[in-house]
Amino acid sequence: MTFEPTLLARVNKPNSPKLEGYRADGGYAAFEKALKDKQPGDVVTQVKDSGLRGRGGAGFPTGLKWTFLPKDHPGPIYLCINADESEPCTYNNRILMEKDPHQVLEGIMLSCYAIKSNRAYFYIRYEYGDAYRTLQAAIDECYAAGILGKNIFGKGFDLDIFLHRGAGAYICGEETGLIESLEGKRAWPRIKPPFPAVEGAFRKPTIVNNVETMACVTQIVRRGIDWFKSMGVPPDPKNPRDAGSYGPKLYTLAGHVEKPICVEVPMGITCRDLVEKHGGGVWKGRKAKSVNPGGLSMGFLDCTAPLKGEDGKTEYDIPLDFNGPGKVGCLGLGTAAVTVIDDQTSMVDVLHNVCQFFSHESCGQCTPCREGTGWMLKITDRLRRGQGRTEDLDVLVDVADRIGIIPGTTICGLSDGAGWPVKTAIRKFRKEFEDAIRTGTKSKHAKPLAMAAH
Amino acid sequence: MSVLSDDIRSRITALLPRYPSKQAVTLPALHLVHDEYRTVSNEAIVEIAGLLDLHPSEVHDTMTFYEFFKHDGDKLGKTRLWVCRGLACMLRGAYELQDHCEHKLGVKCGQTTADGKITLEFAECIGACDGAPACLRDDVQVMDVTTEKADSLIAELQR
Ligand SMILES: Cc1cc2nc3c(=O)[nH]c(=O)nc-3n(C[C@H](O)[C@H](O)[C@H](O)COP(=O)(O)O)c2cc1C
Ligand code: SF4
Ligand code: FES
Numbered sequence: 001m002t003f004e005p006t007l008l009a010r011v012n013k014p015n016s017p018k019l020e021g022y023r024a025d026g027g028y029a030a031f032e033k034a035l036k037d038k039q040p041g042d043v044v045t046q047v048k049d050s051g052l053r054g055r056g057g058a059g060f061p062t063g064l065k066w067t068f069l070p071k072d073h074p075g076p077i078y079l080c081i082n083a084d085e086s087e088p089c090t091y092n093n094r095i096l097m098e099k100d101p102h103q104v105l106e107g108i109m110l111s112c113y114a115i116k117s118n119r120a121y122f123y124i125r126y127e128y129g130d131a132y133r134t135l136q137a138a139i140d141e142c143y144a145a146g147i148l149g150k151n152i153f154g155k156g157f158d159l160d161i162f163l164h165r166g167a168g169a170y171i172c173g174e175e176t177g178l179i180e181s182l183e184g185k186r187a188w189p190r191i192k193p194p195f196p197a198v199e200g201a202f203r204k205p206t207i208v209n210n211v212e213t214m215a216c217v218t219q220i221v222r223r224g225i226d227w228f229k230s231m232g233v234p235p236d237p238k239n240p241r242d243a244g245s246y247g248p249k250l251y252t253l254a255g256h257v258e259k260p261i262c263v264e265v266p267m268g269i270t271c272r273d274l275v276e277k278h279g280g281g282v283w284k285g286r287k288a289k290s291v292n293p294g295g296l297s298m299g300f301l302d303c304t305a306p307l308k309g310e311d312g313k314t315e316y317d318i319p320l321d322f323n324g325p326g327k328v329g330c331l332g333l334g335t336a337a338v339t340v341i342d343d344q345t346s347m348v349d350v351l352h353n354v355c356q357f358f359s360h361e362s363c364g365q366c367t368p369c370r371e372g373t374g375w376m377l378k379i380t381d382r383l384r385r386g387q388g389r390t391e392d393l394d395v396l397v398d399v400a401d402r403i404g405i406i407p408g409t410t411i412c413g414l415s416d417g418a419g420w421p422v423k424t425a426i427r428k429f430r431k432e433f434e435d436a437i438r439t440g441t442k443s444k445h446a447k448p449l450a451m452a453a454h
Numbered sequence: 455m456s457v458l459s460d461d462i463r464s465r466i467t468a469l470l471p472r473y474p475s476k477q478a479v480t481l482p483a484l485h486l487v488h489d490e491y492r493t494v495s496n497e498a499i500v501e502i503a504g505l506l507d508l509h510p511s512e513v514h515d516t517m518t519f520y521e522f523f524k525h526d527g528d529k530l531g532k533t534r535l536w537v538c539r540g541l542a543c544m545l546r547g548a549y550e551l552q553d554h555c556e557h558k559l560g561v562k563c564g565q566t567t568a569d570g571k572i573t574l575e576f577a578e579c580i581g582a583c584d585g586a587p588a589c590l591r592d593d594v595q596v597m598d599v600t601t602e603k604a605d606s607l608i609a610e611l612q613r
Pocket of ligand 2: 171188189361362363364365366367369370410411412413414415
C-alpha cells in the first residue's frame with residue numbers, strides 16, 4: 001500500500017493557501033463541528049488519546065501539556081505558536097505555513113477552543129517573510145469570513161490570532177525565550193518551574209506549541225484517533241515511560257543528498273530508507289559518512305558503526321522515531337531534520353560549523369553556556385587551522401559534558417544541544433580528529449586569525 | 455521636532471490593543487522604524503520609549519540583544535543581502551559563496567557598499583536548506599545560489 005500524505009496533501013495544489021480552496025477540500029468543517037457538538041474538554045481528550053507528541057523538538061505529549069493549565073482559570077489563557085524554526089537544517093514549518101496556512105490556523109482554532117483561550121500569538125522568525133505574508137493574508141480571509149473574531153459560527157466563541165515577527169535569534173525558539181521576546185524583552189529563557197502552562201506570557205497560563213503540532217491537531221480532530229494511531233510506532237513495552245511515536249511526520253532532508261526535500265511518511269522510517277528512497281541517495285554517488293538525525297542539537301550518527309545485536313546493520317539503519325536516535329547516543333529525534341555528510345567531508349569542518357552556530361546563538365545568560373560554547377568554538381577553530389593539541393579532544397568532551405540542563409548547570413536546553421554534537425562527533429570519529437591533529441592538516445576553510453572575527 | 459513620522463507613530467500605536475502590555479510592542483515598533491529609516495537612532499529609541507511608556511534604556515536593551523537592528527550611526531543599505539552559513543549550506547558551498555559576495559561587493563559581512571545599495575550579512579540557517587546554498591534578500595529567500603546566480607542578483611540590486 002502506498003502511503004498518502006495528509007499534512008502535505010494540499011501543498012502542490014494551485015492556490016493552496018487560499019480559504020476558498022481549503023474549504024472546498026473540507027477545511028474548517030472540523031472546527032465548526034467542534035464548536036457545535038463538542039465541549040472543550042472533548043477536544044483535549046481526543047488530542048490526548050491520539051498520542052500526539054509535540055513536533056517542535058522535545059516530543060512532549062500535547063494533550064497532557066494542555067491538562068497542566070490551571071482548572072477553572074478565569075483567564076486570559078494564551079496560546080503561543082512557535083514558528084521560530086531556527087534549528088539548523090529544519091524547514092518543515094515553513095512549507096506548512098507557505099503552502100497550507102489554513103491547515104495550521106484551523107489547528108490553532110481547535111487548540112484555543114480546547115484550552116479556552118481567546119487569543120493566540122503566532123511568533124514567526126523574521127527570515128520567513130513569505131510565510132508571514134501568506135499567513136497574514138489567510139488570517140485576514142478568516143476575519144472577513146467570520147471564522148476569526150467575535151462569536152465565531154454564532155457559537156459564542158471569540159478568537160484573535162496575532163502574528164509577531166522575530167529578529168533573527170535562535171533562542172526565541174526556546175519556549176520561555178519566545179515568551180520573553182514576545183513581551184518585548186531580551187529573549188532570556190526563564191528558570192522553570194513555573195512552566196508556561198502555570199505562568200507564561202504576560203504572567204498568564206500559556207501553552208506553547210509548534211506549527212506542525214497544530215497541523216496534526218487539525219487532522220486528528222478531522223480524521224480521528226484511529227487514523228492517527230494507524231501510523232508510527234507504539235510504546236516500547238519494556239519502557240513504561242515511553243509514550244510511543246504515532247502519526248505522520250514531516251522529515252526535512254538536507255546536505256549531501258541528491259534531492260533535499262521535505263517528505264511526509266509515518267513516524268519511524270529508518271534513516272537509510274529516508275535518504276535512499278526519498279532523498280535520491282547521497283549526492284555524486286558518494287557514501288554517507290555521518291548523518292545528523294534531527295537538527296544540529298541532536299548530534300551525529302556514524303554510518304559505518306555496526307548496531308549491536310543487529311547483524312549487518314549500522315547506525316544508518318536506526319528508525320527515526322522519538323526513541324531511535326537516543327539508542328545510538330544522540331539526544332533524540334529533535335526536529336526530524338536529517339542532514340547527510342558525505343565521505344569526502346571533514347568532520348573537523350563540520351564540527352567547527354556547529355560550534356560556530358551555538359557560540360553565536362547562546363543568549364549569554366548562563367556562564368557555562370556562554371563561556372563553554374565560546375571555548376568549544378575556539379578549540380575547533382584551532383583544530384581547523386591545523387594547530388590542534390592532543391588534549392583538545394578531551395577538553396572538548398569535558399566541556400560538552402558539563403554544560404546543559406541535563407548536568408544541571410544552565411537554564412535552558414540550548415547548551416545541551418551545543419554539547420551533544422561535540423561529544424558524539426568526537427566519540428564516534430575520534431580517529432579522524434586525532435589524525436588531523438597529528439598531521440596538522442589545515443582546513444581549506446581556515447582563515448588567518450585576524451579574519452576569524454565571528 | 456519628532457524624528458518619527460506621524461504615519462510611523464500611528465502604525466506603532468495601532469498595535470497597542472493587540473497586547474496586554476505596551477512593552478510587547480517594542481519589537482514590532484523597532485521593525486517598523488528600522489524598515490522605514492534603515493537604522494534606529496537614539497532619538498528614535500527615545501520616541502519609541504515615549505509611545506510605550508518605557509525608559510529608553512529598556513528599548514535599547516531589547517534592541518541590542520538581537521544584533522539585528524542597525525544603530526549608532528550605522529545604516530542599512532537599500533537591500534540587505536544575507537548569505538546563509540548554516541551546516542546544510544556550508545556542505546553545499548556557502549563559505550565559497552560568502553567569499554565570492556564579499557569580493558564582488560568589496561565589503562565584509564556586516565558592511566554596506568559605498569553607493570548605499572547593498573548591505574551584506576551572514577546568517578545562521580535561514581530555513582531554506584532545500585535550496586542550499588541559500589540567501590535572503592531582505593526577508594525573501596533565494597534558493598540554490600550558484601556564483602552566477604549571485605552575480606545576476608547583485609547586478610539587479612545595483613541597478
Ligand atoms: C534552544 C532551543 C530552541 C528551540 N527552538 C524551537 C523552535 O524553533 N521551534 C519549536 O517549535 N520548538 C523549539 N524548541 C522547543 C520549545 O522549547 C518547545 O518545546 C516547543 O515549542 C513546544 O511545542 P510542541 O510541544 O508542539 O513541540 C526549542 C528549544 C530549545 C531549547
Ligand atoms: S543555556 Fe545558554 S542559551 Fe540557554 S539560557 Fe543559558 S546561556 Fe542562554
Ligand atoms: S543551512 Fe542554510 S538555509 Fe539551512
